[in-house]
Amino acid sequence: MKIGIIGLGYIGSVTAGVLAEAGNDVIGIEIDKKRLDAFNNGEPPIFEPGLKELIAKNKKRLTFTSDYSRLKEIQVAFLTVPTPTVNGRIDLSYIFASAKSVAEITKTATLIIKSTVVPGTAAKVNSETGLAVVSNPEFTKEGTAIDDTRRPDRIIIGAKDGNAANLVEKIWEFTEAPILKTTNENAELIKYASNSFLATKISFINELANLCETISGCDVETVAKGMGFDKRISPYFLKAGIGYGGSCFPKDTTAIAEFAKENKSPLTLVETAIKINSERIDKVISLLKEELGNNLREKKIGVLGLTFKQDTDDTRGSQAIQLIERLLAESAIVNVYDPIAKVNLENVKRFKTKEDCIENSVAIIIATEWPEFKNIKVNDKLVIDAKRILPPRSFNNLKSIGLSWRK
Ligand code: UDX
Numbered sequence: 279m280k281i282g283i284i285g286l287g288y289i290g291s292v293t294a295g296v297l298a299e300a301g302n303d304v305i306g307i308e309i310d311k312k313r314l315d316a317f318n319n320g321e322p323p324i325f326e327p328g329l330k331e332l333i334a335k336n337k338k339r340l341t342f343t344s345d346y347s348r349l350k351e352i353q354v355a356f357l358t359v360p361t362p363t364v365n366g367r368i369d370l371s372y373i374f375a376s377a378k379s380v381a382e383i384t385k386t387a388t389l390i391i392k393s394t395v396v397p398g399t400a401a402k403v404n405s406e407t408g409l410a411v412v413s414n415p416e417f418t419k420e421g422t423a424i425d426d427t428r429r430p431d432r433i434i435i436g437a438k439d440g441n442a443a444n445l446v447e448k449i450w451e452f453t454e455a456p457i458l459k460t461t462n463e464n465a466e467l468i469k470y471a472s473n474s475f476l477a478t479k480i481s482f483i484n485e486l487a488n489l490c491e492t493i494s495g496c497d498v499e500t501v502a503k504g505m506g507f508d509k510r511i512s513p514y515f516l517k518a519g520i521g522y523g524g525s526c527f528p529k530d531t532t533a534i535a536e537f538a539k540e541n542k543s544p545l546t547l548v549e550t551a552i553k554i555n556s557e558r559i560d561k562v563i564s565l566l567k568e569e570l571g572n573n574l575r576e577k578k579i580g581v582l583g584l585t586f587k588q589d590t591d592d593t594r595g596s597q598a599i600q601l602i603e604r605l606l607a608e609s610a611i612v613n614v615y616d617p618i619a620k621v622n623l624e625n626v627k628r629f630k631t632k633e634d635c636i637e638n639s640v641a642i643i644i645a646t647e648w649p650e651f652k653n654i655k656v657n658d659k660l661v662i663d664a665k666r667i668l669p670p671r672s673f674n675n676l677k678s679i680g681l682s683w684r685k
Contacts, residue, residue, distance in 0.1 A: 282355035290358030292423040298336035317342040325591040363529040381407035400462035410442035415469035421589030436465025470534040481551035487518035487680030498680025518680040520664040521558030523586035525594040575609040580639030583646020584619035593621045598645035
């Protein structure tokens with residue numbers, strides 16, 4: 279097929295690579311010149327394991343351009359543009375703008391919305407553009423995005439128009455994943471319901487972690503492991519820590535909670551999950567203060583990890599960055615180390631090695647689960663393991679989230 283992909287972020291670029299690999303001719307549209315040049319030079323501007331190689335291998339079937347007129351002959355256009363949450367509400371301006379730009383070039387292509395959008399959006403895009411609109415949310419995780427796209431757990435196809443739905447089914451046939459065809463609105467809500475449920479699972483285990491800390495002999499990791507054997511619960515997304523971050527969970531939980539409130543049918547469980555998540559930073563700070571005292575002024579705190587999780591350079595919605603902001607607000611001196619995060623932080627000292635960062639700090643907080651932090655040497659300095667990557671009580675002065683340290 280001839281496929282357009284509008285917006286070459288994490289999802290757009292991976293979708294482009296995987297669909298080219300599957301034998302389609304793919305035209306990726308990116309309006310940011312610097313990013314576009316990077317793709318054309320074979321150096322994707324984002325770090326996603328395997329992406330650079332995937333793009334290089336399928337170069338012949340991939341075109342990257344900012345010129346919408348190149349989309350004249352496409353059969354479908356995936357919209358993979360950002361849908362940020364602004365003041366708690368979803369901002370759909372990129373969706374409508376890109377949909378209109380496609381509609382100006384072709385009257386026959388089917389639009390496929392991959393970005394996360396509130397229920398009712400596809401119908402509005404259809405009425406504004408006159409093009410058939412399919413809702414085909416993605417469930418890929420950064421760090422494993424290529425594999426998630428090649429072998430997803432399921433493909434959700436929401437459409438009013440049966441032919442358009444069949445077209446999208448054909449695109450994803452090669453994945454052999456189960457396919458659910460439904461209404462646009464169901465498809466749109468399935469995405470939010472899935473992300474909110476996973477976020478709620480994380481907040482559940484984080485609240486339980488707080489309880490574990492009050493009970494001598496309890497460890498949230500073991501409690502989660504014991505729960506996870508139950509197939510109905512599953513062991514996934516039960517890792518307690520500093521709270522969920524990233525470009526999806528924080529924005530999507532807020533957007534759907536606000537949308538539900540506007541529909542006078544609030545999602546109180548999701549609202550509570552958001553609240554619990556927002557208190558994770560306080561938790562880490564209070565663990566620190568229990569040992570260093572209430573006044574953090576001029577105290578040198580080392581933060582290991584800036585990205586919202588391992589295997590990505592993405593710091594959007596990162597809990598580590600929020601933690602740093604809190605420490606700076608308390609006048610601490612903040613030292614940081616991260617192997618690849620692309621971010622410029624003011625008022626912090628970024629070290630090239632974790633050893634130097636540790637050496638120059640009185641206390642260390644592990645804020646991202648980079649595997650290289652598993653073998654840190656700390657010389658009995660205070661360490662807060664906010665990601666639970668170190669063996670419990672493996673050295674003196676180690677405080678782990680969700681583990682009682684009372685004797
Ligand atoms: C998420 C969804 O998983 C994916 O389906 C959707 O398409 C986009 O949003 P992503 O943001 O890449 O993917 O990261 P994910 O691996 O889900 O982690 C999100 C956050 O939750 C991270 O900050 C991670 O550290 C945290 N997390 C995850 C936990 O704290 N505990 C867990 O058990 C799992």
